[in-house]
Amino acid sequence: MAGEPKLSHTAAIILQAINAGYIYGFSVMETTGLPSGTVYPAMRRLERDELIRSQWEQESIAEEEQRPQRKYYKLTRAGKSTLEASRKRYPLLAKLIPSGPEVEVESESVIAGNA
Amino acid sequence: MFQPATAFRIFNQMLLRAAALPVPRRLRDEWLREWQSELWHVREACAPAHGILLHAEREILSFCAGAFRDGLCLRNDSLRHKVRARPKILLTSRTSSSASQCLLVLATLGIAAYCVAMLLPGTRAVVQPYPYRDPGDIMLITAPGTSGAPRPDIRVDQYRAWKDRKQHLFAEFAFYQPIVKSVAIAPHHYEELSIARSSRNLFALLGLPIHRTLSSVDRNSALPKLILTEQAWHRYFGSDEQVSGRIITVGLRRVEVIGTFPNQQWLLPGSIDAWLLEPDVDASAIPSTAKGFILGRIAPSSPRLPSSDRWIMSAMTTSGRAQDFACTALSSRLPAPNGIFAFTVLLAFLALPATTSLPLGEYPSAHREYSWSTRIRRWVFLASKLTLILPIVYFVSLDLAHASPYTDPITTQYIQIVTSFSICLFALRWSLRDQRQRCPVCLGKLTNPARVGQFSRNFLAWNGTELICTGGHGLLHVPDIPTSWFSTQRWLYLDPSWEVLFPVAQS
Numbered sequence: 001m002a003g004e005p006k007l008s009h010t011a012a013i014i015l016q017a018i019n020a021g022y023i024y025g026f027s028v029m030e031t032t033g034l035p036s037g038t039v040y041p042a043m044r045r046l047e048r049d050e051l052i053r054s055q056w057e058q059e060s061i062a063e064e065e066q067r068p069q070r071k072y073y074k075l076t077r078a079g080k081s082t083l084e085a086s087r088k089r090y091p092l093l094a095k096l097i098p099s100g101p102e103v104e105v106e107s108e109s110v111i112a113g114n115a
Numbered sequence: 116m117f118q119p120a121t122a123f124r125i126f127n128q129m130l131l132r133a134a135a136l137p138v139p140r141r142l143r144d145e146w147l148r149e150w151q152s153e154l155w156h157v158r159e160a161c162a163p164a165h166g167i168l169l170h171a172e173r174e175i176l177s178f179c180a181g182a183f184r185d186g187l188c189l190r191n192d193s194l195r196h197k198v199r200a201r202p203k204i205l206l207t208s209r210t211s212s213s214a215s216q217c218l219l220v221l222a223t224l225g226i227a228a229y230c231v232a233m234l235l236p237g238t239r240a241v242v243q244p245y246p247y248r249d250p251g252d253i254m255l256i257t258a259p260g261t262s263g264a265p266r267p268d269i270r271v272d273q274y275r276a277w278k279d280r281k282q283h284l285f286a287e288f289a290f291y292q293p294i295v296k297s298v299a300i301a302p303h304h305y306e307e308l309s310i311a312r313s314s315r316n317l318f319a320l321l322g323l324p325i326h327r328t329l330s331s332v333d334r335n336s337a338l339p340k341l342i343l344t345e346q347a348w349h350r351y352f353g354s355d356e357q358v359s360g361r362i363i364t365v366g367l368r369r370v371e372v373i374g375t376f377p378n379q380q381w382l383l384p385g386s387i388d389a390w391l392l393e394p395d396v397d398a399s400a401i402p403s404t405a406k407g408f409i410l411g412r413i414a415p416s417s418p419r420l421p422s423s424d425r426w427i428m429s430a431m432t433t434s435g436r437a438q439d440f441a442c443t444a445l446s447s448r449l450p451a452p453n454g455i456f457a458f459t460v461l462l463a464f465l466a467l468p469a470t471t472s473l474p475l476g477e478y479p480s481a482h483r484e485y486s487w488s489t490r491i492r493r494w495v496f497l498a499s500k501l502t503l504i505l506p507i508v509y510f511v512s513l514d515l516a517h518a519s520p521y522t523d524p525i526t527t528q529y530i531q532i533v534t535s536f537s538i539c540l541f542a543l544r545w546s547l548r549d550q551r552q553r554c555p556v557c558l559g560k561l562t563n564p565a566r567v568g569q570f571s572r573n574f575l576a577w578n579g580t581e582l583i584c585t586g587g588h589g590l591l592h593v594p595d596i597p598t599s600w601f602s603t604q605r606w607l608y609l610d611p612s613w614e615v616l617f618p619v620a621q622s
Contacts, residue, residue: 025153026160029178036181040150041188048192067159068152 010034012086014042015075016097018052019083023072031097043073051079120167122230127154127179129223134182136216137190146189150182214496214558217549221503228510236345237517237527238510240379241452247382248322249412250445251424254285255383256409259427259441265384267292267407269440272433274314274409275397284428286414289313289320290398292407293385299364300351308347308388310365312405314398317390318342318376320412321445325374338362339400340392341370344378346520347388365391368400379520382448384408411442450524455531456509463539471544474603475551489556496558497550504542511538552591554584555606561591570595577601587613 007015013032022031029039046052052073062069075083087093131154135147157178161171232238247253258268274290291313298308311317318325325342341363343352352358361372370391381387385408393400424447432438467473475497512535516527552561561582568578579594579601589608594601 024156025149026156036153036178037184038181040181040185044185044189044192068155069148070152070156071149 006089007082007086009090010038011042011046012083012090012093013096014039015046015051015079015083015086016093018043018073019075019080020097022097023074024070025073046079047073050076051082052076119230119233120162120165122226122233123167123172123175124158126223126226126230127158127175129219129226130176130179131182133216133219133223134179134186136219137186139190139193142189142193146186150185154179213560214553218496218499218503221500221507225503225506225510228507228514231514232510235514235517236377237379237520238513240377241450241513241517245380245382245449246323247445247449250449252413253321253445254411254413254442255445255448256411256428257441257443259439265408265441265443267385269406269409270403270433271398271401271405271407272403274407275403276433277409277411277430278396282414284413284417285411286417287316287320287412289317289410290401290407291317291383291385291390291410292401292405293387294405296366296391298351298389306351308351308365309386311385311387311390312398312401312407313390313392315340315392315394315396317392317410320410323376323380325376337394338369338371339365339394340373341365342373342390342392343375344381344388345375346378348375351388382445382450383410410445450528452509452513452531455528456512456535459512459532459535460505460508460539462536463543466536466540467543467547470540471547473547475547493550493553493555493558496553497546500546500549501543504539504546508535508539508542551604552582554586554588554591556588557584557586559584559586567592573598 014028014034017028017031020031022028025036025040025043028034028043029036032039043052043054047054052075054071054073057070057072059069128151131147131150134150135143138146154175157175161174162168163171232242255265256269257265271290271292274288277285278288291311293309293311295307296310297305298310300306343358348354348358358372359374362369363372364370376390378387424444426442428440428442429437430440512531515534516522516531522530553559554561561584563583563585565581565583566578567581568576570578572578573596577592577594577598577600578596579592582591582593584590587609589606591604591606592601593604597603
């Protein structure tokens, strides 16, 4: 698609990681080996460009597991098509980060969406 | 007193809060909440449940460092967005937030210096209170006239004679003799250690706790007890936790190891690797010709004593003649880092006028009257800076003085004097200069220095540097050459008609 943004290799890796099921910042860091100073700013840009969207997990789940709430990221429709285009541009992307754990992100109706 | 792990947690939180400052206010809470949540998970994944692991703390620290980049990226994105929205606006930087950033950086430095102090064994021993019981009532008794370090000059016979005789002045005596002995660390492995061979009651008289003692100690009550310094325990026994209760050979005698004691807290003469406590109070195994030190605890009912920490006592020797002995209170041997610190801070304050001018920038051409709260805020900011600087100077000077465990106490004191004075003087000078370069209204840093005038026209017009407050409160004129008509810096307040140039600052 002509209007799709061209992602850098790092941004494409992060998008692939989120698509593969690594849906919060620290797991993306662990999977990609990228430092926190790269991962989080890149995710914010991806969110600004509406390729991913973020949601806070339900408070009750975090309370049950006695830990702070996490912010989960998920690809948007535009993000999925951009990732497809990036896979053609970077053929080794899927081999670098194969599909990982499938984590279900709760529906938007019960989770406060990110501003 | 903080544990090191707690100090690291607080330090990490402070870093995140510092990194959150550039983040636009509307996004800051959520941004901070996400980073704090992620930090919690990183710590769960990397750090052990109890204690600290330096490798893990380094990883966590590098994770927190990423927050600064994230915060700056968000800020830059936000600024770019504003520029696109209002292209003709003159962008100004933050003003009053730079004052709180300054205080936050100082507070972070102070916490970091404190954390380092808690990690260095030497500094930790100095900062924490010494465990001696009533050090003012414990006297070190030596032969008089010895200058410098006291020498082991008193025979053990003298100790036994005093102990057996009814005393008016002292309630209890203890004896120790520094001596080098061969110690069997393991089969066919011998090391020469400096041993303090002492009477059984030495640690009890000093009120010192022994670490890692076992309940099995009493099983071999007939054997002499060996207490290792922590340094010797690390070096010769490989920090073996099971060393307590082990029977080893010192010289030709079998002794039982009963625990360890921090060598930094041993303040009496002699460089000691271990203490060998004889099984009886008489220390009958010590040859009668052996010479060492006697310690005496002053009886509560003793007659009135000189107020000084050092005095001479005349007593009968074993040969039946009177002899003078020097008595030194243990309290006089306690390190006094607080006294050195107070002295160097006083010296730095006295030396400060020689390095920079003291006025904080009196603005004689100021015609606008500001509220009391604005004026007081400026002084509170200066006082806060000075208050935060003092603990930084204290802990950094102690960290540097005690960085090496092999430095002798006198050298340590000299290092503390020099570093404390230098850092304090530098910090005081910086705080005054920083104060002069801030807007008196919003406390923001003055920026955009511009050269005004020419040296060759000094008699016709002023020349110097002009700085601007990006909050739009005014201009500061600093003359290059003080003259009779322009001797100090002057503040030119801008009236409200200038506010159109500083829309971001005013909004």
